[in-house]
Amino acid sequence: MTRKLLAEVNISEGKDRQLIDAVKDALLREGELSLIDLNSDADHNRTVFTYTGIPGEVLAGTKRLVRKAIELIDMTAHHGSHPRMGAVDVVPFVPVDGVTVQEACGIARDFGAWLGSMGVPVFYYEECATRPERKSLVHIRKGEYEALPEKMAQEEWMPDEGPRAFVAKSGATVTGVRFPLVAFNVNLGSSNLAVGKQIVKAVRGATGGYKNVRAIALPVGEKGNVQISMNLVNYRETPIHRVFETIKSEAAGHGVSVTGCELVGPVPLAALEGVIKHYLRVHSFSMNQVY
């Protein structure tokens, strides 16, 4: 396999098609990048660009994209239902093939230093956090854009790169490295939300289940059948098939069937290797055989 890094750039504009296209064109103008997802949400007023390439190309493309986005987006006029604190809100880099977390952090820091030099305050998070309390995006973004002037006056919220003062037009950007997520939903043949909550309790790390599973139960569709909606935050330690089989077993214990599942959005090839190996019992199989 070739060396591959993924970037997922979240910008604070989800309605202005012309602006979104201009940002996309800046990204794809040069270089050998594969755009694997482009998701704009008008209600969130947010667009997520997901693309892969060799690390150097991903860094260069991200700079082109971000330069255009901070030129065109003015946070003083931004409204949307999704939490945000910047025109370029979050830029996670995700190691995919043949790239270490360390190397990906190097790319994130090169990007952060560059963005700081462009006059945007930058915070490093997750694997690149400079302080324990900056690991979590939710924590860094608490109070959102509107709280930035007050927060940035405190030593605790001094940015890792760029100006130490609030910048009204761009707000601030969070960047760093995280492991690839797998968004996996399991649909139950029952509208009994209490059963769904029992199953969530059984599988999610916070309540004694699998360490790398974040889960909620919610009613979906016309019949209000229950869906177990999950993020698997480390498919290597906690593979998809194991979580699925546990949910099937727990549901059966409640006399409830599993009607179907969903893999939502981009899925790393390596996460599917475990599924193939388990169900086909092909223990010497490797995704390197796949073309």
Added chain:
Amino acid sequence: MTRKLLAEVNISEGKDRQLIDAVKDALLREGELSLIDLNSDADHNRTVFTYTGIPGEVLAGTKRLVRKAIELIDMTAHHGSHPRMGAVDVVPFVPVDGVTVQEACGIARDFGAWLGSMGVPVFYYEECATRPERKSLVHIRKGEYEALPEKMAQEEWMPDEGPRAFVAKSGATVTGVRFPLVAFNVNLGSSNLAVGKQIVKAVRGATGGYKNVRAIALPVGEKGNVQISMNLVNYRETPIHRVFETIKSEAAGHGVSVTGCELVGPVPLAALEGVIKHYLRVHSFSMNQVY
């Protein structure tokens, strides 16, 4: 997904490392090709190069490889246990992503015409056959290299491209288009070959099983446990999981377990989509989501 064609070039040399490297270098010298497998067998005295790329690159790379192989290999001195009739014996092109069989046949014909112009007799087979009796490689190759002088004197074996007479140094080449094969083996927890033969009878097309399954039962390893060794010649019509579940069920009917399986050599990504969809019940999933 990008448009992708696969080529699998079989040349009649499996021992001379210098020669094999020279042929490989010719292939990879230019162009954007992914070499996904290179398998040399000294006993067969044969090497198989498997690579993918966009159709135009695959055609150009195949010409580079083949030009070098026919320059270096002299069939008058060739011995090996695998059936063969030419220095470049067989060149199947396999449509992978976004390439139709028709388009792949166009590439095979461009290649065949070029090879003919280089002075090598060429026969089209499988999806590109010009006569029904030339569909099957086994039939075209009957009698092998040694029978060519006599065969080519007959109107029935007039080549589709190139000289109408036997060429001693190069022999003749077969090219065309076939669907991607999946080589799938299922290992049983029993050395009872009679049970293995019953299972083969149940799954293979020739005896009432699945149309696109070719299967044999054979003892493997120290214990002589039985392996059901298969080629799935059309994974779209006859998917891997269905064949596997049928074998599990038939084995269980004989009181025999399935100890493990093997996917051998290159496997098309699309063939694994069905496995994922079936076992995870993710019916809206598409390999386009995979990165």
